Amino acid sequence: MARTSLKMLADHLHLSQGTVSRALNGYTDISAATRLRVRDAARDMGYAPNPTARRLATGIAEAVAYVMPQRGDSMSESFVTPLLQGLGEALAGRGWDLLIVQAATVPEEVAALRRLTATRQIGGVVLSRPRKSDARIDFLRGAGFPFVVHGRSEGCAAYAWYDVDSRAAFAEAVGRLAALGHRRIGFVGAPLHFTFAQDRRDGYRAALAAHGLDADPGLEAVAALDDTAGEAAAAALLSRDPAPTALLCATDPQALGALAAIRARGMVPGRDVSVIGYDGLSIGRHANPPLSTMAQPQADSGRRLGEMLLALVDGGAPTDYQELHRAEFLRRDTDGPAPESGPPNNHREKNR
């Protein structure tokens, strides 16, 4: 029942372990005949090298780490599960394993990466949700370690990344709202240490200018990524006078919160105030009313990230693996024409 080792295989073949090892690893100085003989026997005996021994001998780990986003709102982390599934599939295609790095702070994440890379436990890293200035990326670059980023940060020209053009997405969203007659478009943004937050705000601002709408700083908010934060931020924006007739939100959970804020004022999302989110979460279909959103591409980002990382491990140039994908507008029911004379923003006063 014992797992067949190299020694067992070699003994059975009356060859030395070294020869068998080389035959299996495709060394060209082995005669074609014995190579075949060895491979057949290996298959028959169900031999597979022990990864731990191999790792110790070669210093190369057939495993990569994925750095989990830090604990936050579970809704805004719903991209993780499908990403892990895709990543796992891509790695499984080559027999590589997938490790999870889970820490509460960036310095702890860096420490974990330092340990894993220094001891050669992993051969590559996938990172999500980079900061504009990201200590994890700095570390990996400094160590010359293969990694690919799900998103971008400052200095992304130098490394491999997979991102969705959320700047363009937010510009498109503004354009759509402008075409619907909206002139005062509010923006619920995300904390600006996230690169994507900066991108989305930039897209919003640029499109405002392009459409000749004035950029009222009072129409911009920054909130955490979740629904509760989105609701509070949206409520604040809606209480301004004149109020925005439309709200763009950096995430779908924020947008769901915004819908709640609108309903709380006795108004109807999509009629009195339009809302467009970003993510394309399927749960948006069940919102009240169903949420219009800029949807990230269906394409399997996890699988693609895995493929890119394996290519880097094989010696590919990081700059050859930089992919910018497009988000697509997913029209549901929260984007409507601007109300004739702005939204009825006298709700609070009326109820006094």
Next chain:
Amino acid sequence: MARTSLKMLADHLHLSQGTVSRALNGYTDISAATRLRVRDAARDMGYAPNPTARRLATGIAEAVAYVMPQRGDSMSESFVTPLLQGLGEALAGRGWDLLIVQAATVPEEVAALRRLTATRQIGGVVLSRPRKSDARIDFLRGAGFPFVVHGRSEGCAAYAWYDVDSRAAFAEAVGRLAALGHRRIGFVGAPLHFTFAQDRRDGYRAALAAHGLDADPGLEAVAALDDTAGEAAAAALLSRDPAPTALLCATDPQALGALAAIRARGMVPGRDVSVIGYDGLSIGRHANPPLSTMAQPQADSGRRLGEMLLALVDGGAPTDYQELHRAEFLRRDTDGPAPESGPPNNHREKNR
């Protein structure tokens, strides 16, 4: 810059590697003085043993694997991210690593586990969503390998598990609906190869009997776990005559689908037809109207699963680690009193 090895540390201390190793590993036959000296030096030089070498020498891996649920609806897998976070935290407390097993079929999962355990890449396994008869569990039990199950299966008396009593939860839900005057309560169940599906249906049926309600097989459906399947199943149940005045769903995504089915018939969930889901997903707050549900305990199941597994690895008896938690009713807006004379189930006819 090279990582300090055992050899470097031993040379620096003018001791043999063996002595240093034993001092660090708490062997009692080392003098207290040198033990202290060694530990101080190890700290100062930032020594940490190479896990790969240690693993090869001891045959013990300081890592565990989590078997991902198979690719399905992302909404119904939203428990995975928080679970991984909690699990990762529990393991990090002891410096253990977390591996992901991702496969498309159960046999592939078993093959992956066989490989990981045979090569001593892992020291334990966490499993989610067991089948009633589960080949992965059979394999792990046969191998005598430490594992803990998130849920239960047949034969769960013999192994460690963490579960929520969904049988009791569904019984309670039926009781609440019965108290609201509902006599015809429909049930959208999950595929019965999942243990939890059986439990939930059993709880439903038992409570029906306990409350003197008749168990009409025509009021029971089986559907996939997601919203689309839930919507179709609910639509079918609602078209029966007489129709149910309330619907119990095995998952929150199914329940969201049920709300859609009710609205599609021009009826109002919670008024014309009541709905109670199960999961307690936060997204239910944004449903139309907000979804009443049996919420799994807030308690951090991932962390607890990790703690239990570590206890098993330390030699704990599996039967000492079996925890049944309670779900709590989360009242939102979809459970209401039964309509006077049943729901207006003439929608289709009227529209002809």
Next chain:
DNA sequence: CTGAAAGCGCTTACAG
């Protein structure tokens, strides 16, 4: 109480 040695299961220069 400490050291020397063997071993975990591989890979890979180095000879021949």
Next chain:
DNA sequence: CTGAAAGCGCTTACAG
């Protein structure tokens, strides 16, 4: 083309 040997970085009986 193949074998013998050293080495990856640890741990752990076994002596003394």
